[in-house]
Amino acid sequence: MTKTKSKDTKRAEYIAKDYGKFVGKTIGRIRPLTPDECEGMAWDYDHEDYAVAVIFTDGTAFIPMADPEGNGAGFLAEA
DSSP: OOSSOOHHHHHHHHHHHHHGGGTTOOEEEEEEOOHHHHHHTTOOGGGOTTOEEEEETTSOEEOOBSSTTOOSBOOOOOO
């Protein structure tokens, strides 16, 4: 048996570490970002049709982004 972790195992660990904090939370609302919030992200409000904040009932939130660097808003797709 090899001691090297598989790509799938590494990916699963990364996802659990970065996104595991969302498990069990309840979405309270989803709203568009304001012009000021877009400006704070260095996004052009007029071109960020999918700039949204997902707000949990405990007051925490996340903003989907196009990539880890924040180069634009992210689209939410139904699976």
